Amino acid sequence: MELQTRIGSPAERQIAPADVDGATLFVGATGRDLREFLFTDTEQAYQAADIAVLSRHLMLDPLEMAFDQTRRVLWIPRNDGKCCAVTIDRNSNVAAWSLLETEGSFQALAMHEGGLLMLVERHSGLCLERLSNAAILDHQQTFTSPTPKDGWEGFAQWSGERRFVIADGVALGEIEIDGDEVLIDRAANALAVGLPFVHAIEGLPLDFGARGAAPDAPYRPVRISLRVGSTDSLTLDAGAGFRALDLGGPHDADRTQDVSVRALGWRRGLQYPPWRITQQAPGALNLLSVTVEAKVNI
Structure with a gap:
């Protein structure tokens, strides 16, 4: 037997590795690193590079991980109930980290028939939820009726809580649920109820040190250009x-x-x-790139 790596893996639990484009991703023994294990021709040896070098604050006490081939996202639920999402494209040398939080805690996840299933503990108990591009709310449940109506039943599990409501594609905002029945302002055939998904995206601080300026040199942003795909709304703080x-x-x-x-x-x-981008409007947001044009005082 030939020793290939001295990194090791966590001793307190077994976390199955994930195969991503021919590389094997595994959690190191410290639980703070995500290693990419593969054979390199230049070194003629196996390497285990850490792709979480700049994401130590996100890689905390992972429970397990699963790779979504369709979305190209590696999902890593943590012991504190939050979940890391790592968008990976090895051909483009991309490893983009983000953190997901919900009203509850992520307990486990698995890929099944091309879809991601999550076991989430909420106030109402354990829920088995499926990640869907068609859902525009978190923990979404959809009610339908053959005839339009403004009174809907089946909300007893959320009594005393606030939920976001969408009727026939029109956002009605958050409402307070105080019983099994909910009355809305307009009659509708379909009602989607769930939690608003709040997303926050921030650009990294600009570093001009490589161009001869001080790292915290004064600068003035002139133009901020955003490239978006299918997007319903976009709120920006420039x-x-x-x-x-x-x-x-x-x-x-x-x-x-x-x-x-x-x-x-x-x-x-x-x-x-x-x-900065922060919004909770229901709908699609597909941010592809952001370019900042700035003037620097050297």
Whole structure:
């Protein structure tokens, strides 16, 4: 037997490795690193590079992991009830980390027939939930009726809680549920009820040190350009507060478009992100890239 790596794996639990494009991903013995195990021709040996070097704050006490081939996302639930999502494309050298939180805690997950199933502990008990691109709310349940109606039953499990309601594709906002029946303002054939999905995206602080300037040199963002795919709404803070951007209405899911925003004011490189996106409007958001054009005071 030939020893290939000295990294090891966690001793307190067994976490099955995941195969991603010919590489084997496994959690190291510390539980804070995600290793990519593969044979390299240049070294003529097996290597186990850590792809979580800059994501130690996210890689905390993982429980297990599963790779979604369709979305190209590695899902890693944590012991604190949160879940890491790592978008991986080895051909483009991409490993993008994000953190998911829900009203409850992620307990386990598995891939089944091409879909991701999650075991989530909520106030109402354990729920088996399936990740779906058609769902625009978290923990979504859909009710239908052959005839339009404004009174809907079956809400006793959420009594005393607030839920976001969408009737026939129209967002009605959050309502307080105080019993089994809910009355809405308009009659509808379909009612979607769930938790609003709040997403927050921030750009990394700009570092101008490589160009001869101080790492925290004052800079002024001139233009922030965003490329989006199928997106229903977009709220951006370019330094003057959040405001909704005009996307020109819904468009084809296969078509991309560019949106540019002018920014004002001087900032310091490492104090604040150059831009932020935070919103909970139901609907699609497909952010492909962000480019910042800035002037630097060297």
